[in-house]
Amino acid sequence: MKMNGANALVQSLVDHGVEIIFGIPGGVMIPIYDALYDRKDIRNMLMRHEQGAAHAADGYARATGKVGVCFATSGPGATNLVTGLATAQMDSIPVLAVTGQCRTTAIGKDSFQEADITGITMPITKHNYLVKDAAQIPRIVAEALYIARTGRPGPVLIDVPMDMSLAEIEYEPVKDVKIRSYSPEREIDDSAIDAAAQLIADAERPVLYAGGGVIASGASDELLALSEKTHILVTTTLLGKGAIPETHPHSLGMLGMHGTAYANHAVHNCDLLIAVGARFDDRVTGKLAAFARKARVIHIDIDPAEIGKTVPADVAIIGDCKEILRRLVSKVQPRSETDWNKQIMKWRNEFPLVCPMDEERLLPQCVIAKIWEMTRGDVILVTDVGQHQMFTALHYKVTKPRRFLSSGGLGTMGYGLPAAIGAQVGCPNETVVAICGDGGFQMTVQELAPAVEHKLPIKICLMNNKYLGMVRQWQELFWNNRYSGVDISVQPDFVKLAEAYGAVGLRVTKMSEIEPAFGKALEVNDRPTIIDFVIHREENVFPMIPAGQSIEEMMVNRPK
Amino acid sequence: MRKPMQHTITVLVENKPGVLARVSGLFARRGFNIESLAVSITDDPTISRMTIVVTGDDSVLDQINKQTNKLIDVIKVIDYSEVPIVERELAMIKVAAEPARRAEIMQIVDIFQAKIIDISETTFTIEVTGSTEKVDAIERLLAPFGIREVVRTGKIAMARGATTAIDQVNSG
Numbered sequence: 203m204k205m206n207g208a209n210a211l212v213q214s215l216v217d218h219g220v221e222i223i224f225g226i227p228g229g230v231m232i233p234i235y236d237a238l239y240d241r242k243d244i245r246n247m248l249m250r251h252e253q254g255a256a257h258a259a260d261g262y263a264r265a266t267g268k269v270g271v272c273f274a275t276s277g278p279g280a281t282n283l284v285t286g287l288a289t290a291q292m293d294s295i296p297v298l299a300v301t302g303q304c305r306t307t308a309i310g311k312d313s314f315q316e317a318d319i320t321g322i323t324m325p326i327t328k329h330n331y332l333v334k335d336a337a338q339i340p341r342i343v344a345e346a347l348y349i350a351r352t353g354r355p356g357p358v359l360i361d362v363p364m365d366m367s368l369a370e371i372e373y374e375p376v377k378d379v380k381i382r383s384y385s386p387e388r389e390i391d392d393s394a395i396d397a398a399a400q401l402i403a404d405a406e407r408p409v410l411y412a413g414g415g416v417i418a419s420g421a422s423d424e425l426l427a428l429s430e431k432t433h434i435l436v437t438t439t440l441l442g443k444g445a446i447p448e449t450h451p452h453s454l455g456m457l458g459m460h461g462t463a464y465a466n467h468a469v470h471n472c473d474l475l476i477a478v479g480a481r482f483d484d485r486v487t488g489k490l491a492a493f494a495r496k497a498r499v500i501h502i503d504i505d506p507a508e509i510g511k512t513v514p515a516d517v518a519i520i521g522d523c524k525e526i527l528r529r530l531v532s533k534v535q536p537r538s539e540t541d542w543n544k545q546i547m548k549w550r551n552e553f554p555l556v557c558p559m560d561e562e563r564l565l566p567q568c569v570i571a572k573i574w575e576m577t578r579g580d581v582i583l584v585t586d587v588g589q590h591q592m593f594t595a596l597h598y599k600v601t602k603p604r605r606f607l608s609s610g611g612l613g614t615m616g617y618g619l620p621a622a623i624g625a626q627v628g629c630p631n632e633t634v635v636a637i638c639g640d641g642g643f644q645m646t647v648q649e650l651a652p653a654v655e656h657k658l659p660i661k662i663c664l665m666n667n668k669y670l671g672m673v674r675q676w677q678e679l680f681w682n683n684r685y686s687g688v689d690i691s692v693q694p695d696f697v698k699l700a701e702a703y704g705a706v707g708l709r710v711t712k713m714s715e716i717e718p719a720f721g722k723a724l725e726v727n728d729r730p731t732i733i734d735f736v737i738h739r740e741e742n743v744f745p746m747i748p749a750g751q752s753i754e755e756m757m758v759n760r761p762k
Numbered sequence: 763m764r765k766p767m768q769h770t771i772t773v774l775v776e777n778k779p780g781v782l783a784r785v786s787g788l789f790a791r792r793g794f795n796i797e798s799l800a801v802s803i804t805d806d807p808t809i810s811r812m813t814i815v816v817t818g819d820d821s822v823l824d825q826i827n828k829q830t831n832k833l834i835d836v837i838k839v840i841d842y843s844e845v846p847i848v849e850r851e852l853a854m855i856k857v858a859a860e861p862a863r864r865a866e867i868m869q870i871v872d873i874f875q876a877k878i879i880d881i882s883e884t885t886f887t888i889e890v891t892g893s894t895e896k897v898d899a900i901e902r903l904l905a906p907f908g909i910r911e912v913v914r915t916g917k918i919a920m921a922r923g924a925t926t927a928i929d930q931v932n933s934g
Contacts, residue, residue, distance in 0.1 A: 221840060230765040320780065321780075321783065324780075324783065324787050325787060325788075327789050328834070329833075329834040331834075333782075349834060381834065382836055382837060383775075383776055383834060383836055417776035505832070506828050506831075507825065507829050507831075507832055509828075510821060510824060510825075511825060709847050
């Protein structure tokens with residue numbers, strides 16, 4: 203069938219099952235937006251800033267497991283995607299970005315709204331394309347989606363010059379993708395699985411450490427099966443939350459800088475660390491020389507480059523976590539509970555996660571704990587970045603994979619609201635709760651408009667301390683209380699702001715108001731609700747292991 | 763084996779625009795040191811071949827191999843650390859050559875089996891091919907005469923024997 207490049211692009215997306223695009227048009231995107239105009243099988247959700255579009259695509263991808271797609275125009279539209287793409291790259295999230303570009307004849311001439319977006323995004327995408335032959339558009343779209351979702355997932359960008367959108371081509375759907383230089387499928391080495399099973403049999407103090415790779419590969423059931431068969435307890439990274447139900451007695455919660463004390467003690471003292479789809483990030487390990495130094499390491503990951511990148515592995519198993527765990531479960535000897543399990547239980551009792559009873563002040567961890575009590579993990583929980591994110595990671599027990607969305611690797615403030623939009627669009631029947639700080643929320647607050655426009659009943663819980671709180675916490679603890687550049691007490695009235703956008707605005711100033719307010723928010727089903735939780739300004743996140751240090755320096759409470 | 767060492771790797775890549783930028787950008791942002799880099803097309807016009815000399819210990823080299831392999835346009839990374847190879851580098855050296863000292867320079871050229879490929883009233887331009895060490899050596903010996911300009915291609919390398927890099931691609 204004859205059609206222009208723009209229609210070929212849209213048709214290719216539809217052929218590959220894409221139903222929704224988060225984007226904003228611009229001059230060179232008009233042909234592509236025109237191609238969307240009459241279609242019923244794919245729609246554009248008009249965002250208000252391209253960063254929001256990229257995060258929405260990311261949130262959609264994390265919540266559904268499908269590739270999230272975003273569109274932006276050339277130049278500033280494309281450069282505004284950068285933060286969102288870098289976020290997706292760091293967390294291995296499948297996102298496809300399509301950007302407009304000036305005509306091929308104008309490229310390299312500093313033309314209006316020209317930016318070398320393939321050059322700019324090279325380090326923050328898994329791969330990218332500049333279309334130079336419109337006939338290749340169906341193949342490029344097929345390849346881009348394939349690359350984004352296979353192997354270790356990641357963002358892919360296609361830059362489409364205006365003349366490529368306008369060129370007439372003969373459209374042939376592309377079904378099979380074969381890229382000779384890219385083969386994500388690999389044979390799993392069964393001898394490595396045997397070696398791992400042997401290490402597990404020999405270990406006295408094993409711990410499972412699960413990351414986002416478990417979620418990406420859908421390996422939660424297998425992880426739980428391994429844990430239950432061996433009675434090995436599981437700690438997860440931030441991105442691994444939900445890999446095992448955190449209500450399960452085998453869950454130790456999150457490890458690392460703001461991990462639970464018992465998870466960190468378990469990892470510090472273990473003699474075997476089984477890393478599954480995790481990459482030994484510095485927020486997990488702290489000081490490398492002191493990290494799990496008594497432990498042998500089994501490292502399971504789909505990306506060979508992660509093996510030995512920071513922590514050497516005694517046994518490395520490369521491939522899809524789900525299949526590897528399935529084989530490992532059948533190979534390992536069952537183990538029963540040991541003194542090691544009891545020891546971890548002892549740490550759990552010694553260093554419990556507590557919410558201080560405080561009727562005077564509204565404490566963020568208590569708000570989160572209350573929200574957990576009222577929802578019991580039965581929501582998609584999205585966070586922004588900062589103190590509230592760590593409070594949530596500690597106090598909200600996630601019970602299923604793809605039900606906790608957070609920017610981990612890049613730590614992108616402003617992620618929360620647009621990612622929640624993507625999640626709500628992808629999962630219209632789920633309750634989506636976005637926990638944000640007042641700082642991050644204001645970085646992408648404009649996305650309230652599309653949330654209202656599309657009647658998305660997102661519950662936005664603002665942990666409002668009028669500070670860039672995590673930086674303030676560091677300044678308090680390590681910089682002698684010199685609160686430089688963190689006071690954001692000049693801010694809008696968020697209740698009025700919500701109302702101005704056509705959302706519901708509520709304010710909570712004391713503990714007793716949490717339940718009625720959040721209960722009310724749960725009843726709103728046709729628009730977003732913002733609850734402005736006016737929290738104690740100087741509450742800190744504990745436990746905390748200061749950056750680059752070891753568990754010996756862990757603070758479980760505010761130092762006297 | 764944590765000592766930084768020079769390694770020669772060959773990278774077969776899709777012969778597409780921008781691939782050099784992908785590889786060199788990766789090296790730059792991950793802090794891998796490139797000593798030299800030579801790129802050209804192969805007997806298969808869809809494949810280009812890069813010979814990269816890098817410095818690093820074993821774990822750095824391991825990361826270089828794996829991270830480079832991850833680039834979608836990279837077909838194969840071949841580490842030549844453990845295999846016997848033939849390697850060559852070509853240099854052109856423009857050296858001051860006063861009439862009185864020309865015989866002396868020509869003797870050095872002769873010993874190194876190099877060639878004088880251009881001559882002026884005051885200079886010779888010498889072409890020399892060989893291992894990096896050989897090129898270093900002639901450069902050192904010519905230095906006292908007054909080197910005006912040097913250009914080197916960077917090392918290229920091939921495994922000894924009958925196997926080819928493309929064979930390794932086909933064998934996975």
